[in-house]
Amino acid sequence: MSAPALAARGLRPGLALAPVARIRLWTALAAVTGWELLAWSGLLYRGVVPPIEQVLVALVALVADADLYPNMLATGYEVLLGFAIATIVGVAGGLGLGASRLLHEAAEPYMDALASAPKIVFLPIAMLFFGLGMESKIALGALSGIFPILLNTMAGVGALPTIYGRVGQSLHLSRRQTALKIYIPALRRPIVTGLRLGLGVCIVGILLSEIKLSKIGLGHLAADAYSHFRIAELYAVLILIFLLASLANLSLTLLLRRR
Amino acid sequence: MNRERLAPLYGLLGVALLAALLEAIVDAGWVSPLILPPPSSLPAAFAKLWREDLLLQPILASVAQSVAATGLAALVGLPAGYLLWRRPVIGEAYEPWLGAAFAAPIILLYPLFLVIFGRGYATTIFVGFLSGVIPVILKTREGLIGVPPVLLDVGRSLHMGELQMIRRIALPAAAPGIFTGLRLALIYALVNIVGLEFLIDFGGLGRVVSDMYFRYEIPAMYAAILLVVLVSLVLLQGLRRLERRLRPQ
Numbered sequence: 001m002s003a004p005a006l007a008a009r010g011l012r013p014g015l016a017l018a019p020v021a022r023i024r025l026w027t028a029l030a031a032v033t034g035w036e037l038l039a040w041s042g043l044l045y046r047g048v049v050p051p052i053e054q055v056l057v058a059l060v061a062l063v064a065d066a067d068l069y070p071n072m073l074a075t076g077y078e079v080l081l082g083f084a085i086a087t088i089v090g091v092a093g094g095l096g097l098g099a100s101r102l103l104h105e106a107a108e109p110y111m112d113a114l115a116s117a118p119k120i121v122f123l124p125i126a127m128l129f130f131g132l133g134m135e136s137k138i139a140l141g142a143l144s145g146i147f148p149i150l151l152n153t154m155a156g157v158g159a160l161p162t163i164y165g166r167v168g169q170s171l172h173l174s175r176r177q178t179a180l181k182i183y184i185p186a187l188r189r190p191i192v193t194g195l196r197l198g199l200g201v202c203i204v205g206i207l208l209s210e211i212k213l214s215k216i217g218l219g220h221l222a223a224d225a226y227s228h229f230r231i232a233e234l235y236a237v238l239i240l241i242f243l244l245a246s247l248a249n250l251s252l253t254l255l256l257r258r259r
Numbered sequence: 260m261n262r263e264r265l266a267p268l269y270g271l272l273g274v275a276l277l278a279a280l281l282e283a284i285v286d287a288g289w290v291s292p293l294i295l296p297p298p299s300s301l302p303a304a305f306a307k308l309w310r311e312d313l314l315l316q317p318i319l320a321s322v323a324q325s326v327a328a329t330g331l332a333a334l335v336g337l338p339a340g341y342l343l344w345r346r347p348v349i350g351e352a353y354e355p356w357l358g359a360a361f362a363a364p365i366i367l368l369y370p371l372f373l374v375i376f377g378r379g380y381a382t383t384i385f386v387g388f389l390s391g392v393i394p395v396i397l398k399t400r401e402g403l404i405g406v407p408p409v410l411l412d413v414g415r416s417l418h419m420g421e422l423q424m425i426r427r428i429a430l431p432a433a434a435p436g437i438f439t440g441l442r443l444a445l446i447y448a449l450v451n452i453v454g455l456e457f458l459i460d461f462g463g464l465g466r467v468v469s470d471m472y473f474r475y476e477i478p479a480m481y482a483a484i485l486l487v488v489l490v491s492l493v494l495l496q497g498l499r500r501l502e503r504r505l506r507p508q
Contacts, residue, residue, distance in 0.1 A: 019348045019352075020348060020351045020352045021352075023348065023349060023352035023353075024352050024353075024356075027352070027353075044375065048374050048375055049375070102265065102266060102269060103269075105266035106265075106266045106267070106268075106269035106270040106273060107270065107273070109267075109270060109492070109496075110270060110273075110274065112492065112495065112496075113488050113489070113491065113492035114488060116446065116450065116491040116492060116495045117450070117453075117487050117488040117491040117492075118450045118451070118453050118454035118457070118465070118487070118491075120454045120457055120458065121453065121454065121457050121465060121468050121484050121487050122484065123457075124468065124469075124471075124472040124480055124484075125481070125484065127472075128293075128294045128295075128477070129294060129295075200362065200364070204364040204366070204367060207367055208366070208367070208454070208458065211370070211458065212458055222370060223370070226370040226373070226374070229374075231371075231374055234370055234371065234374075235371070238367065238368065238370075238371070241367070242363075
């Protein structure tokens with residue numbers, strides 16, 4: 001950071017970066033130490049807070065276990081399908097609802113209402129319609145993911161300056177050309193934002209459904225570890241889930257990056 | 260101007276059309292009423308929930324938990340946000356972590372909290388607290404950063420003590436940002452708490468949904484889900500309106 005930038009934040013140059021890194025390092029060390037103390041102190045019921053070594057051992061055992069991979073694939077498949085459905089419905093819906101100002105304003109309160117509700121409560125409806133298998137989890141993932149995508153697309157369409165349409169008219173572009181050359185590129189950023197948010201909530205929705213409907217998948221592994229009180233394994237599964245979700249988000253970001 | 264009055268009507272019309280469509284689909288026998296009860300059965304379902312004390316009481320339970328969680332979030336988050344502002348180095352150090360945590364799905368960690376706190380209000384309120392404390396910290400710091408420095412200079416030139424500065428200058432000036440943080444905290448707490456209630460079969464609204472499903476009382480289940488959506492909406496809109504009214508100018 002430059003000297004004026006540092007001064008604006010009340011920091012002296014030459015001193016600033018080291019303290020930030022130092023604070024983070026000490027915080028991390030304190031957290032680890034506190035954790036280990038809590039784990040070994042016996043303050044909480046045995047096994048509830050496993051020492052870090054146990055978690056790491058469990059993580060290694062998890063990755064080495066052949067049982068992990070069918071579950072991982074199942075979750076991956078559900079996320080892929082759920083996200084694909086959410087993307088198609090969300091973008092199409094957003095374009096449709098955003099195109100007409102009247103439709104946009106009419107639908108907005110209902111969209112807001114559904115968006116602000118926890119989607120997991122719709123799981124029983126999905127189970128009624130699709131049974132207890134993968135389909136209901138995919139449906140819930142799709143339902144969760146639709147809202148960020150649809151709302152962002154709708155907002156993007158609403159924010160399109162009318163002059164864009166007039167440019168197309170003055171150049172005598174056909175409807176298809178206008179859509180392809182003017183509108184779609186202009187909608188790129190809001191749609192991409194929606195997709196990234198949508199993937200996140202889609203993954204969470206599917207994992208929560210798997211925990212509740214525990215039969216296969218990473219969520220099922222977590223629920224299984226929990227029900228057998230294998231807490232170190234539970235932590236390991238959650239860490240793995242977090243890593244995989246981060247990987248998925250990173251992949252999407254790279255995929256959607258401007259070339 | 261005309262559109263503003265027309266839009267809500269169109270919205271209601273759309274909902275009415277949807278309800279009529281669903282009614283027709285079930286009546287025609289295309290979908291079993293066991294899976295999708297006809298919308299006409301909803302009023303009776305709501306009445307049933309009311310009779311069994313499963314309407315007002317669960318709403319109050321969920322909202323009360325959210326308020327408690329938000330209160331705790333304010334208790335911890337406001338001083339933390341202040342500290343992160345007062346000591347910019349600490350703020351710089353933790354802000355990215357908090358930003359990342361804000362986007363992270365806290366609720367996924369619920370089995371861990373279940374193990375530590377058991378299947379009770381401690382878990383739900385703790386999850387609500389975690390969901391809420393992060394926006395409070397971030398928005399408090401943001402609000403304080405947005406205070407015009409000249410106001411703080413006035414305080415310093417009047418030789419105000421730290422507490423006086425907080426009470427008379429920093430807090431009132433940062434109030435809009437702080438209120439936004441509290442509003443976000445309440446909403447996120449409610450959403451996560453209701454979701455968790457559904458997952459662990461305990462508590463207010465979420466538990467009613469789960470119970471109705473297990474008792475196979477499907478119309479009541481749909482009614483409960485609708486109730487969840489309504490409560491979320493009412494709270495969200497109510498808080499937004501309140502914020503707009505409290506903000507000066």
